[in-house]
Amino acid sequence: MSNITQQSIQSPITPTWCPGCGNFGILGAIKQAFVQMAMPEENLVVVYGVGCSGNMADFNRVYGFHSLHGRAISNAMGIKMANHKLKVIVVAGEGDTYGEGLNHLISAARGNHDITVLVHNNQTYSLTTGQSSPTTFKGTATKSTPDGLIEEPMNPLTMALAAHAGYVARAYAGNMAQLINLVKAALNHEGFALVDVLQPCPTFNKVNTYQWFQQKVYDLDKEGYQPYDQRLAWEKAMETEKIPVGLFYHDPSLLAYHKHLSQLEKQSLLEQRAEKISLEKPFQAFV
Amino acid sequence: MMKWNWKIAGQAGEGVMVVSRMVAQLAKRHGLYAFNYLEYPSLIKGGHQTGQVLFSDKPVFSQQRELDVLIAFGKAAFKEHVKEITKKTIVIYNQNAGDLTAEDTNDCQGKIINLPLNEFARRATKTKLATNTVAFGITTAIFGFDKKVSLSLVSEAFVGKGEEVIKTNHAAFMLGYEAILAELSPLHEFKVATDNQVITTGNEAVGLGALAGGVQFYSAYPMTPASAAMHFLADQQKNYPLIVKHVEDEIAAINQAIGASYAGVRSMTGSSGGGFALMVEGLSLAGITETPLVILYGQRPGPATGLPTWTSQADLQFILRAGHGEFQRVVLTPGTIAEHYELTKLAFDLAEKYHIPVFIVSDKYALESHQTWQQPPTEVEVKKLSYMADKDLSADDSYLRYSLEAEDGISPRSVPGQPHGLYISNSYEHDPSGYATEDADMTRQQTEKRAEKYNGLIKEIPQPELIGPKDAPTTFVCWGSTVNVLKDLVAMTDKVNVIHLPCVWPFPSNAFIELAAKAQRLVMVEGNHTGQGEQLIRQETGITFKENLRRFDGRPFYAEDILNWLEQ
Ligand SMILES: Cc1ncc(C[n+]2csc(CCOP(=O)(O)OP(=O)(O)O)c2C)c(N)n1
Ligand code: SF4
Numbered sequence: 001m002s003n004i005t006q007q008s009i010q011s012p013i014t015p016t017w018c019p020g021c022g023n024f025g026i027l028g029a030i031k032q033a034f035v036q037m038a039m040p041e042e043n044l045v046v047v048y049g050v051g052c053s054g055n056m057a058d059f060n061r062v063y064g065f066h067s068l069h070g071r072a073i074s075n076a077m078g079i080k081m082a083n084h085k086l087k088v089i090v091v092a093g094e095g096d097t098y099g100e101g102l103n104h105l106i107s108a109a110r111g112n113h114d115i116t117v118l119v120h121n122n123q124t125y126s127l128t129t130g131q132s133s134p135t136t137f138k139g140t141a142t143k144s145t146p147d148g149l150i151e152e153p154m155n156p157l158t159m160a161l162a163a164h165a166g167y168v169a170r171a172y173a174g175n176m177a178q179l180i181n182l183v184k185a186a187l188n189h190e191g192f193a194l195v196d197v198l199q200p201c202p203t204f205n206k207v208n209t210y211q212w213f214q215q216k217v218y219d220l221d222k223e224g225y226q227p228y229d230q231r232l233a234w235e236k237a238m239e240t241e242k243i244p245v246g247l248f249y250h251d252p253s254l255l256a257y258h259k260h261l262s263q264l265e266k267q268s269l270l271e272q273r274a275e276k277i278s279l280e281k282p283f284q285a286f287v
Numbered sequence: 288m289m290k291w292n293w294k295i296a297g298q299a300g301e302g303v304m305v306v307s308r309m310v311a312q313l314a315k316r317h318g319l320y321a322f323n324y325l326e327y328p329s330l331i332k333g334g335h336q337t338g339q340v341l342f343s344d345k346p347v348f349s350q351q352r353e354l355d356v357l358i359a360f361g362k363a364a365f366k367e368h369v370k371e372i373t374k375k376t377i378v379i380y381n382q383n384a385g386d387l388t389a390e391d392t393n394d395c396q397g398k399i400i401n402l403p404l405n406e407f408a409r410r411a412t413k414t415k416l417a418t419n420t421v422a423f424g425i426t427t428a429i430f431g432f433d434k435k436v437s438l439s440l441v442s443e444a445f446v447g448k449g450e451e452v453i454k455t456n457h458a459a460f461m462l463g464y465e466a467i468l469a470e471l472s473p474l475h476e477f478k479v480a481t482d483n484q485v486i487t488t489g490n491e492a493v494g495l496g497a498l499a500g501g502v503q504f505y506s507a508y509p510m511t512p513a514s515a516a517m518h519f520l521a522d523q524q525k526n527y528p529l530i531v532k533h534v535e536d537e538i539a540a541i542n543q544a545i546g547a548s549y550a551g552v553r554s555m556t557g558s559s560g561g562g563f564a565l566m567v568e569g570l571s572l573a574g575i576t577e578t579p580l581v582i583l584y585g586q587r588p589g590p591a592t593g594l595p596t597w598t599s600q601a602d603l604q605f606i607l608r609a610g611h612g613e614f615q616r617v618v619l620t621p622g623t624i625a626e627h628y629e630l631t632k633l634a635f636d637l638a639e640k641y642h643i644p645v646f647i648v649s650d651k652y653a654l655e656s657h658q659t660w661q662q663p664p665t666e667v668e669v670k671k672l673s674y675m676a677d678k679d680l681s682a683d684d685s686y687l688r689y690s691l692e693a694e695d696g697i698s699p700r701s702v703p704g705q706p707h708g709l710y711i712s713n714s715y716e717h718d719p720s721g722y723a724t725e726d727a728d729m730t731r732q733q734t735e736k737r738a739e740k741y742n743g744l745i746k747e748i749p750q751p752e753l754i755g756p757k758d759a760p761t762t763f764v765c766w767g768s769t770v771n772v773l774k775d776l777v778a779m780t781d782k783v784n785v786i787h788l789p790c791v792w793p794f795p796s797n798a799f800i801e802l803a804a805k806a807q808r809l810v811m812v813e814g815n816h817t818g819q820g821e822q823l824i825r826q827e828t829g830i831t832f833k834e835n836l837r838r839f840d841g842r843p844f845y846a847e848d849i850l851n852w853l854e855q
Binding site for chain 1: 484485486487491494495498499501503504506523524526527528529530532534535536538539542543544545546547548549550551552553554568569572576662663665666667668669670671702703704705706707708709710711712713714715721722723
């Protein structure tokens with residue numbers, strides 16, 4: 001058993017992201033978070049979506065699962081139920097999480113499954129070379145919406161609140177220190193956690209740039225904001241003129257999904273795998 | 288061989304299906320073999336429903352058309368089945384549903400006995416809900432079953448509902464029992480016998496087989512005819528280290544099962560055609576990540592929503608080809624209910640050993656019908672297959688999950704939590720450590736590694752079975768549930784035998800060719816319009832069929848119909 005270090009988590013593959021991509025900051029931050037948490041390397045599973053964000057799968061040496069586009073949360077839920085002693089984190093894009101796989105996000109939150117979902121929200125489909133995404137601003141011209149997007153952007157934070165998520169945060173890829181703390185707190189929260197990370201994509205998103213974010217974001221923490229009131233969290237999450245970042249809502253009292261299951265009271269499912277099985281009881285019902 | 292054929296018909300909500308199962312159980316407790324077939328529409332209340340039980344002192348596997356006894360709760364229920372009534376049929380008609388007119392009974396050759404079934408139920412229990420219990424009393428008396436056994440079955444049916452409910456239902460039972468004895472003397476007299484059989488549906492047998500195979504995770508979304516497998520297993524969570532998850536959609540179902548399996552527990556999902564259609568991308572994921580997975584596939588007629596509560600064998604080619612890209616799979620097609628148990632248990636071993644998806648393909652007919660079968664040993668062993676032991680994971684972290692040095696394509700896996708076993712399970716093509724690759728050589732090598740599993744599988748899959756006299760003039764070929772009907776046909780005539788395929792992929796070509804070569808006349812029997820099994824046999828063996836029987840109206844085959852066809 002050895003804990004994750006900066007060296008141990010280094011994969012042999014060099015990141016292939018574009019220069020200046022916000023994904024570099026996020027990768028640095030989550031590695032830092034893992035190292036600071038002093039986690040045994042075998043007890044972490046990272047489940048990746050498919051997108052530029054999900055390509056992080058090759059850059060970490062961990063137990064990993066590079067899923068299908070949209071399905072990382074489902075794989076993560078299965079992993080967590082099979083062995084709830086693992087820390088399970090999902091790394092995926094907003095197209096993946098709020099578009100293709102939204103149903104799973106809502107279910108994971110409603111069930112309070114103990115997984116952390118980290119969304120690289122770059123407001124565009126980047127790996128597929130720049131179409132609109134569920135968080136692209138209305139009116140934006142993209143390859144798939146040359147005359148401007150007709151839809152309103154979705155709000156992931158209010159959506160998560162409405163789905164009873166117990167940990168809802170927004171971070172900014174340009175603020176590593178805060179992101180590290182939010183990821184650590186999310187992983188330490190025993191239950192569902194959403195960390196929506198604003199991620200500049202200098203190649204395809206010419207609207208939401210570093211400069212744009214620099215002028216827009218402000219830190220909730222510095223305002224003395226307390227993240228324990230759902231209504232207040234909702235109000236903050238509705239702000240668009242300025243963009244608050246930090247922890248919006250936290251309810252540590254909610255019981256995680258696996259804690260409701262009496263069959264997991266003493267051991268994980270995996271630990272209870274049996275070599276000998278008796279079918280005496282179920283057969284009794286059919287005589 | 289003695290056999291009796293009993294049927295009950297009424298409206299959905301009248302308890303027809305419950306009492307039908309009880310009659311099959313009653314026969315079993317008298318040492319007999321039984322088959323219980325249910326027909327019902329996709330409605331909760333109203334609509335025509337039937338239950339029919341064929342029971343015998345010799346094994347029976349399917350339903351029969353000509354009736355010994357029909358209990359009709361209403362006029363429609365009577366008229367619908369007039370054609371199944373023969374001279375020897377006794378018809379019990381519920382006269383509270385309105386008297387039958389001369390016109391109604393015109394075509395009826397049987398003996399009709401009018402009884403006020405609803406009134407009996409009301410007299411005993413104050414409601415007509417117990418009409419089915421009255422019918423159970425009548426049935427018990429007609430066949431000369433032991434009424435003590437019947438009364439205990441009634442008690443079992445109302446367990447937890449209170450003494451009063453049991454008492455009044457016993458009274459309803461006795462009103463039926465005595466009223467019919469005033470009209471006729473019993474057809475037979477059966478003695479209670481201890482038997483070593485169980486009676487289950489296909490769904491229950493699959494559930495039991497899954498438990499025997501060490502299932503620990505079942506994720507699904509309800510869909511007839513596979514829902515009852517989920518219900519059965521959900522109930523078993525109290526007895527086993529098992530999680531059953533009713534998820535948000537079938538895409539989640541297959542992906543959660545894949546996640547759980549990746550983490551090291553034996554996992555399964557189940558659905559029907561529409562639900563499985565949503566799982567197809569996940570199937571492909573199991574293929575490339577080499578994650579073990581068992582899938583119950585309950586066929587019903589499509590396309591789309593089709594006929595939700597009826598039967599079909601029209602998804603075979605879909606199942607064989609589902610999933611983009613090329614990867615190995617096993618497609619098991621159990622016939623009898625006992626075989627549903629055995630093959631489900633086997634499915635878990637094959638999936639785990641070869642790191643592949645394994646299908647159990649059945650249909651509404653087998654999954655929702657009851658059949659008696661020999662109780663298997665209750666103590667079973669589950670081996671750990673194709674895993675890396677902790678001690679074999681080298682401290683220098685040199686373990687390669689997708690090593691190309693893999694006999695029959697099997698490279699043992701580690702699971703999260705094991706030190707020095709770190710790897711990435713990848714939906715992208717990958718190198719031996721799991722990292723994504725687009726290298727041409729590696730792509731070819733990993734594709735070949737996965738394909739080599741075929742070489743081991745072909746030696747392990749269940750082989751085709753020849754049923755009946757070796758040199759019969761006609762050989763029927765079938766896969767899946769159809770063998771039940773053909774087994775009963777073999778019992779009716781010595782002029783036929785049957786080749787049953789319990790596994791259609793990998794296709795057991797050698798064994799099939801050998802059996803087919805001995806046949807004098809080959810006839811394919813299957814429940815679809817296009818001859819999907821026939822196509823597969825032609826593709827794999829070059830054997831073509833000159834004759835076939837195909838049924839695609841949602842109904843199962845009947846042995847009597849096939850016998851008629853043969854004689855014409
Ligand atoms: C089922 C399916 N549909 C479409 C795709 C193609 N695809 C790959 S990534 C992607 C969108 C990526 O956007 P996002 O999730 O926001 O991630 P990003 O690349 O921006 O990080 C799409 C549509 C796919 N891989 N699978
Ligand atoms: S396309 Fe955008 S998101 Fe993708 S790597 Fe380049 S900058 Fe990053």
